[in-house]
Amino acid sequence: MRNLLNKKLKNEKGLTLIELLAVIVILAIIALIAIPAIGNIISNSKSKAILSDATTIIAGSKTAIADGACTVNSKTKTTCTATQLQDYVEGVTLASGDQVVKENGAYEITYEELKKVNDKYAKLLNNSTTDTTKKNTSTQADIAEAMGNKPEEPEKTN
Template identity: 50%
Template sequence: MQKRMKLLKNQKGMTLVELLAVLVILGIIAVIAVPMIGNIINDSKDKAILADAQTILSGAKVAQANGEGKKNDEKGTITFNSAVLQNYVDGVTLADGDRVIYKLPAENATEGTWTVTFSKLSEIKKPTKYGLKEGSTSITGKKLSEALKGKN
């Protein structure tokens, strides 16, 4: 019995086979985990761009409440360009072509249609996941809400 106890106490370290087995297991885990983490990062970047677009839309609604925006009676729209929106959007940098267009409601309709044109929307990695076309820079307010709620 004492001889056996002595043998157990003398066993120090790992064999090469045990070390290789651990390395293989870690390699398999890394091969599975790295792409998943990459997808999570890309999804969070896409959601951040959509959240910026939502912030721009909210800024346009506040601008409308303050009586700002360029009204086009022929088309029945109000356009909020980047110069107007920048005063209502905090933390989002707008490009020159960024704008929000509000199409006034038809006679029998209660709501109009909001459309956000935001250049960074073209940077979304998986646009079809959010109901966008590849390279698109515009999204309606309704689609934007659905994309942020994850209904696509």
């Protein structure tokens, strides 16, 4: 019996064509499922990085305002330009038109990179208009909500 089993095993040379085709079909199905999912993960990661940079800029503006580096427009409104923020924001490149405005305790950021967020986050930021162009302005509360964080309450002004 053992000799017969050994003979059968020695005659087994490799995979048949059908077995090989079955493996290729299974791999193709897995690839069809995985490739779009990976693309979405990459797109969401890039958008979250932009939102994180916007959060960093807002945090830097709070420090700049506390240091008196920003322009006080009125008793309730302060503007921090890209030039004023550059020393307070590390690792983020600011465009010349980028700025943060604090008005009545709420922060609104104008950040050119916000135009690059994918549609999922653009809707959460309320910056997608009907003509499919994206705005580069958002509030701190909208950014926090888009990132899945609880929005901060606006600061009380004295």
